[in-house]
Amino acid sequence: MSGSFTGGFGSGSRGFGAGFPVDGIFQAMDQLKSSFDQRVGTRMGRGDVRAAVLALLAEQPMHGYQIIREISDRSGGAWKPSAGSVYPTLQLLTDEGLISAEESNGRKTYSLTEDGRIEADVAGEKPAPWETPGLKNSGRVSALPKAGMELAHAASQVGSIGSPEQVQQAVDVLDDARRKLYAILAQD
Numbered sequence: 001m002s003g004s005f006t007g008g009f010g011s012g013s014r015g016f017g018a019g020f021p022v023d024g025i026f027q028a029m030d031q032l033k034s035s036f037d038q039r040v041g042t043r044m045g046r047g048d049v050r051a052a053v054l055a056l057l058a059e060q061p062m063h064g065y066q067i068i069r070e071i072s073d074r075s076g077g078a079w080k081p082s083a084g085s086v087y088p089t090l091q092l093l094t095d096e097g098l099i100s101a102e103e104s105n106g107r108k109t110y111s112l113t114e115d116g117r118i119e120a121d122v123a124g125e126k127p128a129p130w131e132t133p134g135l136k137n138s139g140r141v142s143a144l145p146k147a148g149m150e151l152a153h154a155a156s157q158v159g160s161i162g163s164p165e166q167v168q169q170a171v172d173v174l175d176d177a178r179r180k181l182y183a184i185l186a187q188d
Contacts, residue, residue, distance in 0.1 A: 048129035049089045058120035063109035075130035
């Protein structure tokens with residue numbers, strides 16, 4: 001991250017708790033969250049969602065959420081398609097006659113039709129979209145911003161509802177974490 005947080009977040013041995021107003025904690029956490037909010041990793045295209053859906057349904061019938069979760073798992077978390085990309089793709093594939101949907105317990109389970117199996121076999125000659133070179137490596141990179149956002153959220157909660165003693169404990173934990181992160185960079 002370039003620049004530093006205003007109000008002395010993590011500066012010197014004070015940390016952001018000593019003499020740091022609660023509003024400053026929120027400001028610092030918002031800045032931290034903003035720095036991690038930038039999209040890291042690979043953005044996949046529409047054709048990749050289509051190919052992924054066909055590849056997964058070639059293995060077994062699934063419902064939409066299973067497809068989203070399976071893509072995320074297989075890409076090591078680097079690619080988690082949104083429901084806004086998966087469900088329209090499922091509808092399009094249904095309209096094209098490549099998949100069919102069966103509703104059970106309020107949930108649609110999708111499976112390939114004969115035409116869908118032919119299309120999946122042709123697409124299966126290429127690597128699956130989650131096997132894109134570099135995608136898994138970008139997942140390792142994107143795990144850090146996610147962890148940073150979760151840390152910022154937790155620190156913000158302690159700052160807003162914690163007692164002064166709890167806020168000081170959180171400051172100590174964050175100061176220790178900062179030192180440990182720099183120690184990682186200092187390793188050979």
